[in-house]
Amino acid sequence: MTLLDPRLWGAFLLAVVLAAGGGYWKGHHDADQSATVAQLKSEKESLGGALELYRKTNLTLNGIAANGRTELDQAQAAARASDATSIRLQQRVTSLAAELRAATAAGRSAPTVGGTDALDLLTGLLSRTDQAAGELAKFADAAHIAGLACERSYDALTVIEKN
Numbered sequence: 001m002t003l004l005d006p007r008l009w010g011a012f013l014l015a016v017v018l019a020a021g022g023g024y025w026k027g028h029h030d031a032d033q034s035a036t037v038a039q040l041k042s043e044k045e046s047l048g049g050a051l052e053l054y055r056k057t058n059l060t061l062n063g064i065a066a067n068g069r070t071e072l073d074q075a076q077a078a079a080r081a082s083d084a085t086s087i088r089l090q091q092r093v094t095s096l097a098a099e100l101r102a103a104t105a106a107g108r109s110a111p112t113v114g115g116t117d118a119l120d121l122l123t124g125l126l127s128r129t130d131q132a133a134g135e136l137a138k139f140a141d142a143a144h145i146a147g148l149a150c151e152r153s154y155d156a157l158t159v160i161e162k163n
Helices: 006-105 116-162
Strands: none
Touching: 006 116
16 A cells, blocks of 8 residues: 555545544534533522412412411301300290290280280391391302402412512
């Protein structure tokens, strides 16, 4: 083989091109990797922001739910107090009806309108009306508190989303 042999020059040129080409491909690969790293970093920051928003939203909603439970507990305590007052009132009406019956049976004059049957009817009507009103008030209180909690949750979420 001589220096003028085309196979020798071809092998030499091929070696030079491959050596130079390998550097090109490595640089291209490195540039592609840096773009991927930058993209992943951007995604990480975006996910971090989304996670922080999720945490903030959960914290706000948990606070609203706890506040709603507290308000519901207070409403139920007020309903129990109202029920106790209603029971005392019902006992007083029953007592007055018994006194009226005793007075009527003894022959004493007592102001009656239609006798004790009407009084019994009115006492029963008062009792049923009071019970129905109490149940309706409990339902209304629960629905009102749930509605307020829903409104607060919506308002909190719209404020968080705007930020």
